[in-house]
Amino acid sequence: MILLLFVAAYSCSTKKDTIISRNFHAITTKFNVLFNGQEAFNKGIEEVNTGYKDDWFSRLPIEPIVFEEDKIVLESFNSNPGAGFGGASEEEKKELTPFERAEEKAVKAIQKHGMNIDGTEHNSQIDNAYLLLGKSRYYSQRFIPAIDAFNYVIANYPQANLIAETKIWRAKANTRIDNEETAIEAMKLLLVIRDTLEADLPDEIKEQGHTALAMAYVKSDSLQNAKKHLQLATRTLKNRDQGARNLFILGQMYSDENKKDSAFYVFEKLVNFKKAPYKYKIHANIELAKNFSKDSLSTTLLERMQKLIKNRDNRPYLDELYYQTGVLHQNNDSITLALNNYNNSLRAKNGSDKQKTFTYEKLGDLYFKDSEYQYASAYYDSVLQVSKDTLDIRIRRIKRKYKNLASLIKFEAVVANNDSIVRIATLPKDEQKLFFESYIEKLKKADEDTAQLRLNQMAFGNSVAGLQSGKKGSWYFYNNQSTSFGKTEFQKIWGNRKLEDNWKWSEKATIGNKVTKDSAQVNTVNLRYDLDSYLHTIPDRKETIDSLKVDRNQALYELGLIYKEQFKNQNLAKSRLERLATLDPKEELILPINWHLYQIYKNLGDANQSEIYKNVILTQYPDTKFAQIILNPNVILEEEVTVNEVEKEYKKMYYLYKEGKFEEVVLKIDAFIVTVPSSNLIPKFELLKAYAVGKYKDIEAYKIALEFVGVNYGSTEEGKKAKEIILQIEK
Template sequence: MLVLLNGCSSERNTWTSKAYHNTTAHYNGYFYAREEIEKIDKTVWSNLKDDYNRILRLYPALDSALAKSYDKEIQEAIKMASIAIQRHPNSKWVDDNYILVGRARLYSMDWGNAIETFKYVNNPKLTKDKDARHTALIHLIRTFVEHKEFNNAQAAIDYVQKEELNKQNQKFFLLQKAYFHQEQGDYDNMVRSLTQAVPMLKKRDKPGRIYFIIGQVYQKLGFEAEAYNYYKKCLATNPEYEVDFYARLYLAQVTEISRSRNVAAARKSFKKLLKDSKNKDFKDKIYYEMGIFELKQKNLSEAITDLNRSVREGNNKRIDGEAYLRLGEIYYDTLRKYELSQAYYDSAIRALPTDYEGYARIKARQEILNEFVKHLNTIKWQDSLLAMASLDSTQLRTRIDSAFQAKKAAEEKRMGKKKKRSNRIDIESNTNNNIFASANDEEGTSTEEESVDWYFGNPSAMSIGQTEFKRIWGDIPLEDNWRRSLRSASTAVSNRNQTLLPDEQNPNQAAQVQAPPADPVAAEYDRVNKQIPRTDEQKKEALAKIEDAYFNLGDIYYFKLQENNNAVSSYTTLLKRFPESEHEPEVLYKLYLIFKDSDPGKAEGYATKLKEKFPDSSFAKILVNPNYLQESSLAVEKQKALYKTAYEHFENKEYRAAKAVISQAQELGETSFVPNLAMLSVLIIGKTEDINQYQFALDEFSKTYPESSLAEYAKKLLKSSKDFQLSQEKRQGIQYIRSFEESHYFVMVYKKDERMFASAALEKFNENHFKDLRLKTSNLVLNDDYTLTLVDGLPRVSSAIEYFQTFNDKLATLTELRNHKFYTFVITKDNFDIFYRTKGLDEYIQFFEKNYPAENQ
């Protein structure tokens, strides 16, 4: 017994000791730590919500909120792995335990410690097992990707690609490389890495999911035949049901179209999916894909029908949003029905998440359409009010009553149709009970009830209905007999409210539930009568609103919708209705521009009228001299006025509004005042973006406007910003370690625009002068300005100084480095970690000059 116990000492190197420590380290600490990591891995995957409207993620994104839920497992994994390392330091499982510690820190989003742990395992002096080092490096790539350090991830990938990996690590590396490309949106390189990994996939790798992702990428890139092959491979693996369903759905898109062009067969595939009872919860997605399919076949009516069915059938808000978006695009781009398009774009913006691809572009178009409909409704409503101004009170009340009865009859007819359809829901789309279907506020915003009779074809009505449902029932899950879960509670509340006196009931509740007016005709009469222009001044004001609305509609058609015919119609209507309009010179000039290429004769007629009727206008002068705006002060004065407005927004921290006004001013053309606008834009960047973007914008300003008086001011701001940044770094107190008897790196630092081939030059130098050391060369990005090349493998300080001295002696012979500026020094591994983290180049050069022999510098 004593002999056995003595043989189990961690300090002994006998066969008995090794067997004991290897077995104990493996089946105690390492085993339990791995179990905890696998629990965490399952938790992370189980919380992944796949969005099949996008290419699926190869790995779940790490979330700090979720990380708190498995913190106990994190701590347990680190504890068990650490015990194994401490108690069995000579076992072959030490590096594997360190990798588990690194993975635990990765899952806990402790980026710094995770990176340091994986780098520690990669040290060849500490880890003799090259496979373990490779595994650590591949996990390091994942850590860099999750932390959005893509430059460092690329450097690690470049390093690993030079190594000889075993099959397991090769597969793992290709998947991580594909994930790196996916996070950057580089789908071409992503699919290349995935297809290389395919032959190595095992059952535990969920190959069906990976095949499906490859199919998605190929379909996105337009290689439908390849997509077809991988969707078939996915189905052959019997994946989980949801993946199976979407693979069959997308297969219907790429099979018939890419191969036989048999459209009927494709439609049959879709219908087959619809009939399958297992796909009940996916009908919205099937109808959506059917709509997209018909859209590709240019069958607009079928596409519109299917997309509307997608909204009606489903409860997936994202799919609803995409269906609304496609309908909006159809009415906008193809049918040119902008009022309907506006309704669909409004619904799309409400349904789609803000991180949806192209959300900013969709939002911009929605805002254009909102503005368009606003001006259109202003014209309709103000014209209606002017028409009603000639009516006396009796005639007005009679007309309102007639409109009310007509609306009531239409609603009753619609209700009668809906009662015949058991699956229709009657929700009032206009809760204020306005009788006139028109815009009714002073700003011309719309309260017009949609003209679509069918509820599910009316996006506005659906949105109001959804809001009303949630107000009454709450945000409850979609399930059978959903009322039952609230029956007892609602009954109790109802009984309690019935026992209260009117003055005891909840005042907030009473405020929310407003009874409809006793006489809706009288209420509508009062509302309309208040807005009717009676006096000449009021009529003049109403006409001014119509005049401005026509002008704005013309501009929207011309500049934003590129609808020249409709722009001409709006502009000419404006000139006919308002012959003395203040907008006439500008309208004549725009009409000239519209017809300049298509109808030169008509264009010349507008030009002649402009020059004869308004010879002193800036637009007439532009016709005579195209450079007039640049040569005159008119544009400058307009820009100064807009600049003042923008600067007021800037001082009030309304940066988005300020940027919009600056853009409006810049559209007036290039003038001597443009640099002032550009400088204000730079100052906005300084308030809204990080310091590096601010410095870049200042530098670009100096290059773009070198002759401007503001160029010097920009240089001063840039210097102040850099000085502040440097002082902040110095205030943190960079302290390098004065211990030099360890392995060193040789480092060359140079500006990115030097375009040096430093790696090739140093590898050639190493081969000629230090071949025995087997040195490795790699590149890293230091910051936005500098890149560095690293020579790794100098075993001690004497070797580092010898390398440094030899490099300086032979520098003249290195033709690749001639005529380039760079810094060189040697540095220990620990000091390099500090240097790379703090980016303190000047600080380390000072440290190097002070602490290394002067004759070698």
């Protein structure tokens, strides 16, 4: 028996070239070691595919995997690429990734079952082991050791069936280490030259080869060549996953070049590719809606998008489908339908943050175009709140837009707030009281409705929960949680009231002339419903009311300039300045107001109105620079006002600032800077003006003035200084 075992072991030796030995090691390698290694490798690929999330808003990478930057492992190897393995502890083995496990099995196959006798390998499975070894190292981001394994196969098994596949993997590894030129030359030898000579490569290998070539050309920024090989790689579509991906990327490339017809053709081909994974087909439909070039297709595409939206299987993609439907409606000038679809996109469950940034931006742009700047600002702010990529060029552009709107929004708020206070302050006392009584009643009604809605929601939720648990749903007064909530809400609104007639009254007569105060008033007073608390906030001093008017007038003037110069919205600029002209502005503002209105009506082509303001300037202010410009329109204003003169004016205003004449500084700066609109010293004036505002107004007004300097002159020293001060204020 022992003799038989010895003979069997000797016959299966890796050093003996016998039929028994070759077959034993080949079968053991294939069905035992390599089988387990391939299973581990497949598991690793599955994890990569599951964990990788495509960014459908950018051009997809040809290979769906993310490698860490600057993590290329350099190792020293013996002539045997499997060297350096073995002897791992049990703890280390537990920590192996699937690709490391596959590599371990490949090394085991090479070391234990390799039959390299006199320089010739007699185990027909060893070349497969080396290929598995190289591929495992590739996915472990160990590209140079992987190339070693591939080179070993190519050098020692030149006639192997897998030699072409090995060369393709070697080319991909070379591309990953920035040797794309080497990869391109190797793939040309394999595909282009061999294709013209023998044309015996299987379609699957040709697809892989052209895909690898496209990867190398993308890495070398040769997109035309990349497109050419993606086209060749998608002729047969044997590999459904990579084939669908190649088609999608090819369509994206055409779309980036604005070749809409070519892009449309490629995406339509992908939609009709029955074996393509669904994620590519659904996004191809979305891309079709982006790349149609004929208006006649718009209706057809809208019908297709509506059909996709109704399909319950597409719920994970609703945010994208609604968004693109909105874009189609917007292109057709159906703005109401566009708005509805954009809002549906935002409400879609599991919508991606990146899609939300695009949707918020579209809504912001629509409102901006319609001069609804406050709404636009809110949507741009939502983009910035949702986005995580602060370095993205698009996000930075939106941030600039939002900052440009910041001053405008705050000045509009000053106008609205001060208008409201001044209007109420000028009412007779009885009318003030009636105004706030009406306001309080509306407030109470809104609070009651909100509380009742929340109670109803809780009751409904409790009923549903009861039905789901197989129990009978109950009235909410029998639910301790609902009752407790309702009691808290009642006390919050009405206080601690007795259960009696007319319990809503704040004061009640009881016996004779004796007045009993309501217990809610005795214990607590809800200031939201307290009339006196509102009446006491109304300013009654003339100085305070005048100050509110001055601030409002200044804000109206700033708004007129912002709308005119920054947003080029002449109509809104006109309305703000014309209203300011009716509000008895300070003398220093009258000339600039007339000058800006003269320019605005001139820009709008209204010669009659323009002439009115022109005559005001020429008759009432004949010796000013404005009058000289009107009379001599061909003379450039800056030529008449030298740099030295501007500096002298700045010094005058600076001395006024030092003397504590802050309001005068603000008014004089406003009147002067319009005469030198292109002067390099404008930021200095604006910063000095902000300092002056900070001296006689509150911190919020100071911050608004600083933000105006920071936003409009951000690249100057003055703009940077303003930003620094804002940061200090906010700490």
